[in-house]
Amino acid sequence: xxxDKKEYRLSVKSTGIMSELAxxxxxxxxxxxxxxxxxxxxxxxxxxxxxxxxxxxEQVLERMIMLNQDVDEEIPTPEIYSSVVSQGFTSSHEDxxxxxxxxxxxxxxxxxxxxxxxxxxxIFFRYPDNSDLSRESSKGESLGKGFSLLDADRKLLCRLxxxxxxxxxxxxxxxxxxxxxxxxxxxxxxxxxxxxxxREIPLTVYKGWQLxxxxxxxxxxxxxxxxxxxxxxxxxFSVDDADNYIIDGILQKMHNGIYFMPKSTFLSxxxxxxxxxxxxxxxxxxxxxxxxxxxxxxxxxxxDRLSELLGKDAPDIKALKILRASHDHTAIPxxxxxxxxxxxxxxxxxxxxxxxxxxxxxxxxxxxxEDIVDKLYxxxxxxxxxxxxxxxxxxxxxxxxxxxxGAFLKNIIPEINLHASFGKTMAFDNENFGFxxxxxxxxxxxxxxxxxxxxxxxxxxxxxxxxxxxxxxxSTLAExxxxxxxxxxxxxxxxxxxxxGNIEEGLSVNGLSKALNVTQNMVQNTINEIVRDKENIVSxxxxxxxxxxxxxxxxxxxxxxxxxx
Amino acid sequence: xPNSRDYAVVVGLNHYKKLPVxxxxxxxxxxxxxxxxxxxxxxxxxxxxxVIVSRPNALHPIQDDIDQALAEIIEAYQxxxxxxxxxxxxxxxxxxxxxxxxxxxxxWSDIFLNAVLSSKGYLDYIxxxxxxxxxxxxxxxxxxxxSNVSPLPPTLGVVKDRGSCSSLIIHATDFENxxxxxxxxxxxxxxxxxxxxxxxxDGLNGAAVNANGEITIDGLIxxxxxxxxxxxxxxxxxxxxxxxxNNGGIDMNTPIVAGKKQLAxxxxxxxxxxxxxxxxxxxxxxxxxxxxxxxxSWGPIPLIKGYYSITSPEKTDxxxxxxxxxxxxxxxx
Numbered sequence: 053x054x055x056d057k058k059e060y061r062l063s064v065k066s067t068g069i070m071s072e073l074a075x076x077x078x079x080x081x082x083x084x085x086x087x088x089x090x091x092x093x094x095x096x097x098x099x100x101x102x103x104x105x106x107x108x109x110e111q112v113l114e115r116m117i118m119l120n121q122d123v124d125e126e127i128p129t130p131e132i133y134s135s136v137v138s139q140g141f142t143s144s145h146e147d148x149x150x151x152x153x154x155x156x157x158x159x160x161x162x163x164x165x166x167x168x169x170x171x172x173x174x175i176f177f178r179y180p181d182n183s184d185l186s187r188e189s190s191k192g193e194s195l196g197k198g199f200s201l202l203d204a205d206r207k208l209l210c211r212l213x214x215x216x217x218x219x220x221x222x223x224x225x226x227x228x229x230x231x232x233x234x235x236x237x238x239x240x241x242x243x244x245x246x247x248x249x250x251r252e253i254p255l256t257v258y259k260g261w262q263l264x265x266x267x268x269x270x271x272x273x274x275x276x277x278x279x280x281x282x283x284x285x286x287x288x289f290s291v292d293d294a295d296n297y298i299i300d301g302i303l304q305k306m307h308n309g310i311y312f313m314p315k316s317t318f319l320s321x322x323x324x325x326x327x328x329x330x331x332x333x334x335x336x337x338x339x340x341x342x343x344x345x346x347x348x349x350x351x352x353x354x355x356d357r358l359s360e361l362l363g364k365d366a367p368d369i370k371a372l373k374i375l376r377a378s379h380d381h382t383a384i385p386x387x388x389x390x391x392x393x394x395x396x397x398x399x400x401x402x403x404x405x406x407x408x409x410x411x412x413x414x415x416x417x418x419x420x421x422e423d424i425v426d427k428l429y430x431x432x433x434x435x436x437x438x439x440x441x442x443x444x445x446x447x448x449x450x451x452x453x454x455x456x457x458g459a460f461l462k463n464i465i466p467e468i469n470l471h472a473s474f475g476k477t478m479a480f481d482n483e484n485f486g487f488x489x490x491x492x493x494x495x496x497x498x499x500x501x502x503x504x505x506x507x508x509x510x511x512x513x514x515x516x517x518x519x520x521x522x523x524x525x526x527s528t529l530a531e532x533x534x535x536x537x538x539x540x541x542x543x544x545x546x547x548x549x550x551x552x553g554n555i556e557e558g559l560s561v562n563g564l565s566k567a568l569n570v571t572q573n574m575v576q577n578t579i580n581e582i583v584r585d586k587e588n589i590v591s592x593x594x595x596x597x598x599x600x601x602x603x604x605x606x607x608x609x610x611x612x613x614x615x616x617x
Numbered sequence: 618x619p620n621s622r623d624y625a626v627v628v629g630l631n632h633y634k635k636l637p638v639x640x641x642x643x644x645x646x647x648x649x650x651x652x653x654x655x656x657x658x659x660x661x662x663x664x665x666x667x668v669i670v671s672r673p674n675a676l677h678p679i680q681d682d683i684d685q686a687l688a689e690i691i692e693a694y695q696x697x698x699x700x701x702x703x704x705x706x707x708x709x710x711x712x713x714x715x716x717x718x719x720x721x722x723x724x725w726s727d728i729f730l731n732a733v734l735s736s737k738g739y740l741d742y743i744x745x746x747x748x749x750x751x752x753x754x755x756x757x758x759x760x761x762x763x764s765n766v767s768p769l770p771p772t773l774g775v776v777k778d779r780g781s782c783s784s785l786i787i788h789a790t791d792f793e794n795x796x797x798x799x800x801x802x803x804x805x806x807x808x809x810x811x812x813x814x815x816x817x818x819d820g821l822n823g824a825a826v827n828a829n830g831e832i833t834i835d836g837l838i839x840x841x842x843x844x845x846x847x848x849x850x851x852x853x854x855x856x857x858x859x860x861x862x863n864n865g866g867i868d869m870n871t872p873i874v875a876g877k878k879q880l881a882x883x884x885x886x887x888x889x890x891x892x893x894x895x896x897x898x899x900x901x902x903x904x905x906x907x908x909x910x911x912x913x914s915w916g917p918i919p920l921i922k923g924y925y926s927i928t929s930p931e932k933t934d935x936x937x938x939x940x941x942x943x944x945x946x947x948x949x950x
Contacts, residue, residue, distance in 0.1 A: 098900070532731070568767070
């Protein structure tokens with residue numbers, strides 16, 4: 053190479069929607085990375101061939117540069133696909149946008165005739181694109197099929213169907229809007245089949261704000277595409293809100309584990325005094341999750357400000373306090389999580405610290421949060437999980453709907469752990485070593501929480517001539533605990549995870565909690581359940597085929613549970 | 618002279634009892650094994666490289682098979698420290714923690730929930746047992762999170778105190794994400810491979826060679842990360858390679874392989890139109906120029922990895938030589 057080469061300025065800039073989030077890279081002619089940054093790059097470089105790449109939302113654009121003079125290169129961002137039906141997104145058909153705007157401004161259902169809520173939940177699902185192919189493959193199925201809105205007690209408020217929604221099956225969209233009081237709600241999805249399990253998404257509505265959920269759907273919802281935005285109830289959804297583009301992009305990066313927020317966005321949030329709740333939460337999460345140096349500092353009173361806005365008991369506020377403590381290397385705060393966060397990152401932080409510091413009791417025992425610790429889905433930035441039970445109705449019982457029951461089950465690697473909840477409606481498939489379609493009537497009580505961890509189990513069937521399979525045998529947590537026991541205490545030090553627990557004096561609830569990534573209370577409850585059901589387990593084992601019972605459920609192992617402290 | 622102090626366990630699992638069949642792992646494992654034993658690659662004696670693959674309708678290998686291969690290596694230990702240990706795994710996997718992958722064995726199911734090897738357990742064993750100076754783990758598997766799984770450490774016990782083994786572990790994907798496989802091409806073959814395995818293979822087989830003829834740890838990583846991403850994007854997927862390097866005496870500039878020539882690709886350019894043409898190298902030095910007639914060709918011209926330009930009076934094309942292909946034909950005009 054010639055060291056006397058001339059040098060020139062290479063300036064690269066992304067332009068267009070989400071340009072602040074476009075990641076630029078310059079590589080030299082030998083394919084070595086020279087520099088990387090968001091939105092703008094400027095370097096003085098020796099004469100030569102260079103390649104510039106722009107990455108955004110999993111799309112990559114490339115430009116080759118012949119640097120034999122100063123070069124100013126502008127690269128427009130690629131077409132962006134999003135479930136949000138804003139104008140600038142490629143996938144936003146005008147029909148979708150127009151109807152979304154209209155529905156966001158007028159309720160499709162009145163949930164409380166006596167009082168109009170001060171907040172709102174607006175939901176808009178639609179085909180990935182407005183094409184004949186989508187119409188053909190949807191087979192005229194409503195996009196709201198299987199969805200229900202539940203209140204904070206998981207009681208059914210309404211289903212997303214019939215007169216409660218507006219929809220156009222031909223164009224492929226469904227809209228729902230209800231004025232509701234501020235507080236916690238759940239969007240419940242009953243599931244579809246083995247590949248599309250039931251799911252529940254916790255929602256929090258704030259006074260004066262409309263929570264907006266957008267998702268693409270075709271032969272079932274495509275949950276990873278779910279975007280949750282917020283706008284004032286009065287304004288509803290705006291198709292040209294510039295913030296929507298940037299928030300969409302930030303969420304997409306968060307989904308990919310990249311915690312980045314452009315300085316300009318951050319500053320606008322500060323200038324706005326964090327008044328927009330979800331954006332404020334997002335900014336705080338991004339800041340605390342980001343491990344790299346940032347161009348800005350999060351004001352120390354940010355969480356206090358958000359707390360004033362959202363309430364100090366808001367789950368995400370508690371989670372942010374935990375994240376702040378980790379970030380600032382300060383003591384873990386005294387918080388009790390009793391409701392799930394909106395952001396999955398908050399749930400993960402709470403679970404992680406609850407296991408690390410059991411004495412803090414970060415997760416409230418026997419709460420819904422504890423119940424979902426091992427049922428979380430991790431395919432989107434929002435918290436969602438395999439529901440702990442079917443929703444409660446006024447009659448406490450939902451109509452049997454056998455179409456959906458099997459959707460709680462899964463035989464291939466799930467993102468979540470399947471505890472085989474709803475034991476009453478499930479059957480063990482002897483041939484396939486897994487859980488298959490349910491046998492029962494599907495009328496399990498809505499209040500039957502925690503089948504997976506062993507609590508709230510139905511009346512045992514003692515005394516019957518043939519012992520039915522005890523529900524605890526379907527719990528993988530029970531199986532995992534007994535697996536540790538089965539391997540004898542001498543070998544415990546070799547087992548991953550238990551190493552971090554106190555294993556010198558034998559197997560402990562604390563050690564198991566850390567090894568299995570669940571709370572101590574869950575471990576203890578499961579142990580209690582196994583011991584309590586010992587008689588049934590042993591009886592069932594005596595009559596069952598070998599393949600029907602994992603050998604770890606032996607009397608010897610169950611007796612050893614008494615040695616766990 | 619082969620690297621007789623280097624050893625490897627290479628695992629490729631296509632077949633699972635309860636999980637979807639994969640198409641790439643066995644080929645990926647065999648290809649990695651081939652690189653390990655080739656004189657221009659890892660240069661291991663064939664006996665030092667244990668390749669273990671799955672079979673249709675069988676529940677093997679099990680953990681004992683992997684551990685037996687490892688034991689055979691350890692049994693060869695005579696007191697002089699071995700140099701390197703390579704561990705390659707391609708198959709289904711589970712994400713357990715940010716630095717722990719569960720490597721699913723063929724019998725994995727909801728019942729055999731713990732039929733997964735702990736990547737960290739095996740790495741810890743290699744590092745702690747101090748038989749080796751360097752350990753390289755390449756793991757091409759998904760890392761979706763799953764609770765309640767207790768991954769299995771090796772059944773071999775640590776017999777030595779902790780030593781000073783450097784280690785590099787490269788995960789095909791980030792924690793809680795998937796690793797994909799799909800049709801990929803190395804210029805001559807079209808086959809189904811893991812994106813990460815393909816990038817790794819390309820890098821080790823020449824694409825990651827630097828100007829000094831070395832494939833350094835850093836150079837390999839810098840090649841594999843974008844290449845994997847590129848292969849995944851081509852299949853409408855997203856995949857981000859992550860790695861952890863534990864410096865026990867070597868640094869990121871340490872060559873994994875040295876004394877390699879940068880692979881030259883023989884480029885043949887065929888001109889559709891006539892005129893004065895100029896071929897320039899990555900620093901814009903002229904390699905060849907002159908007047909050509911329509912249909913005339915230049916080459917084969919040996920070119921090392923990089924970007925090249927071909928210019929006519931009307932236009933400029935850029936040609937990417939990736940350091941993997943042996944020959945390339947380019948039509949200009």
